[in-house]
Amino acid sequence: MLTIGAHMSIAKGIDKAAENTVKMKANTMQIFSRNPRGSTYKVYSDREIEKFQTIRRENAFGPILAHAPYTMNLASNREKVYEFACTVLREDVARMDALGIENMVFHPGSHTGIGTKAGIQNIIAGLNQAITGEEQITVLLETMSGKGTEIGVRFEELKEIREGTLHPERIGICLDTCHVFAAGYDIVNDLDGVLEEFDKILGLKLLRAIHLNDSMMPFASHKDRHAALGAGEIGFPALLRVLEHPALRNLPFYLETPFDDEGHAAEIQLLREEIE
Ligand code: FE
Ligand code: FE
Numbered sequence: 001m002l003t004i005g006a007h008m009s010i011a012k013g014i015d016k017a018a019e020n021t022v023k024m025k026a027n028t029m030q031i032f033s034r035n036p037r038g039s040t041y042k043v044y045s046d047r048e049i050e051k052f053q054t055i056r057r058e059n060a061f062g063p064i065l066a067h068a069p070y071t072m073n074l075a076s077n078r079e080k081v082y083e084f085a086c087t088v089l090r091e092d093v094a095r096m097d098a099l100g101i102e103n104m105v106f107h108p109g110s111h112t113g114i115g116t117k118a119g120i121q122n123i124i125a126g127l128n129q130a131i132t133g134e135e136q137i138t139v140l141l142e143t144m145s146g147k148g149t150e151i152g153v154r155f156e157e158l159k160e161i162r163e164g165t166l167h168p169e170r171i172g173i174c175l176d177t178c179h180v181f182a183a184g185y186d187i188v189n190d191l192d193g194v195l196e197e198f199d200k201i202l203g204l205k206l207l208r209a210i211h212l213n214d215s216m217m218p219f220a221s222h223k224d225r226h227a228a229l230g231a232g233e234i235g236f237p238a239l240l241r242v243l244e245h246p247a248l249r250n251l252p253f254y255l256e257t258p259f260d261d262e263g264h265a266a267e268i269q270l271l272r273e274e275i276e
């Protein structure tokens with residue numbers, strides 16, 4: 001069975017996000033681990049948590065994905081920026097783990113001039129202070145488009161980060177179709193080849209989640225602009241091949257397309273009609 005959901009707002013509570021997921025006929029969801037543009041987070045009440053847990057259990061949700069805020073940069077050499085990123089990652093890994101959320105994804109970071117090697121060392125140290133090895137949650141590194149000085153544009157970089165940490169067994173990968181396409185991995189004409197390369201470098205067993213997005217920007221453009229499924233440069237047939245690929249079909253898929261819940265519900269329905 002297809003496990004699919006969308007990025008959901010938690011502005012009205014994590015229970016409300018789960019409730020809206022059910023209304024959309026989705027069976028998983030992605031949420032921000034805290035305010036995506038600020039630094040704050042809301043403490044969930046016991047009642048809200050209980051309701052959230054009941055909804056996901058009764059509706060047999062697949063793995064839920066928490067997304068760290070965009071404002072954190074674990075590759076940074078600027079002390080305040082780096083300290084903030086370390087604190088957010090440490091707190092949110094613990095907070096999301098306590099909720100029984102299966103995976104938490106973050107953008108590895110941008111080196112902003114210090115170089116990829118130094119940036120990767122900062123990311124590794126940041127992960128080491130956040131992951132105790134005792135948690136159940138898996139921390140996912142997201143594949144990036146390579147805009148600016150972004151790290152994580154090549155599978156080799158993600159491998160280097162993961163293998164440098166003290167607890168690589170707690171680290172997996174989230175593949176974003178828009179980002180890998182913009183990074184120069186040709187998932188339109190050679191999906192098998194891209195997955196073979198992923199398997200050779202990282203191992204397909206590390207792949208835990210797919211962000212299913214079309215790309216407004218062309219192949220290898222190193223620009224990160226999500227488009228609705230079929231409205232971008234990847235196109236609907238190629239995205240459908242991702243969804244149906246034997247190596248990927250059992251993974252959870254999350255839409256980050258430029259829509260509200262209603263638009264995401266329509267995309268999910270369309271995908272289900274195509275494959276079921
Ligand atoms: Fe992301
Ligand atoms: Fe993404």
Ligand code: ZN
Pocket residue numbers: 176178179224225226
């Ligand atoms: Zn993106």
